[in-house]
Amino acid sequence: MTTDLEEVLGDIRACRACASALPHTPRPVVRVFPETRLLICGQAPGRRVHESGLPFTDPSGDRLRAWMGVDYETFYADRRIGVAAQAFCYPGTAPQGGDYPPPPRCAELWRPQLMAALPEMELTLLVGGYAQAWALGERVKRNMTETVRAWRDYAPGLLVLPHPSWRNTAWLRKNPWFEVEVVPYLRERVRAILDYPQENGPRSGTAGSGQA
Template sequence: MDINEIILEIENYISSIPGIKNGYKPILQLSPKAKLLIIGQAPGRRAQESGIPWNDRSGDTLRSWLNLSREDFYNKDKIAIMPIGFYYTGVDKHGGDNPPDINCAKLWHQSLIDQMPNIELTLLIGSYAQNYYLKRRIKNTMSDTIQAWKDYLPEFLVLPHPSWRNNAWIKKNKWFNEELLPEANKIVGKVLPQEEKFIINL
């Protein structure tokens, strides 16, 4: 199957899930030409409603971290986006997002990755993506995993989820802004040709 056939299969799966809003589509950005793959947890409500991945404040933060313009970020021939769960799963009784549907990753991630032979680097954003892909290589805490980011290169680059909920953690762990993000920019810059990167003069 090619990418379009796989997506049709995913759409049929989502439409069969009880309690999921009718008409929900998988929020994916895929191309055989993509060089960078971003794997997060699941689209939020705004992303689901707009049909655009990372189309919210978390996405703005992520693009800032990676020094990427929206134009480059949403160019599927440069960057593929494939979360652990492909659709918005709603909120729990506390008002937080429900966990992503991990069946999406189990059933289709490898098939989709097989369709993208040019991927040079995969960003694992947040604990769901890191737990799924790092497995026994995961550290005891998210903080330990992020701090050990060099251990997972060159295949993976690990980052916390760019949610406001992690602002306190980022403020406490100054090495994240001072050490990891500058190196992350260099690494992403090697994957995406320099003329295709959006550089911000600081």
């Protein structure tokens, strides 16, 4: 298994393994760097991200950045922040509304290689139920709400979050504990990672602890 990041990213961007199953030409979207220490693992790009090629350029991204306590410029300019969803290509929109689930084949093909090429990792954000189910395996709870309630069980290397989609606005209203308990912890972790000088190595005992 190759662990050279540029080689892995080149292979991912050239991947056409799911071409026959997608309603469009594959366009893998992944944004990581050798310096990446905080990795955002969502489910799959949406239509707008498929068109732009830049992850979280939508209202979901605005809400996620608010949870993290970072602005738009920092989110895209700081190479310590990376984005690599469970599936790299937009899966298409289902007839009943919403996007199709991310195909598990993508993570099976690429996630082990990608994570092996990111040795500086400190924290992975698992955003949404599909990403949590893939990364946590048997440790995932009965549903997304229970998994997020148990967020302390997965810290410090992993942090589970609901998807920041507008579709989860009602969930956020019903679960105010999320913004009381989880969001302050998330902001504290993000602040600690971004305040640490880029030119220095990872803090002792943290490298690799955020892999998913």
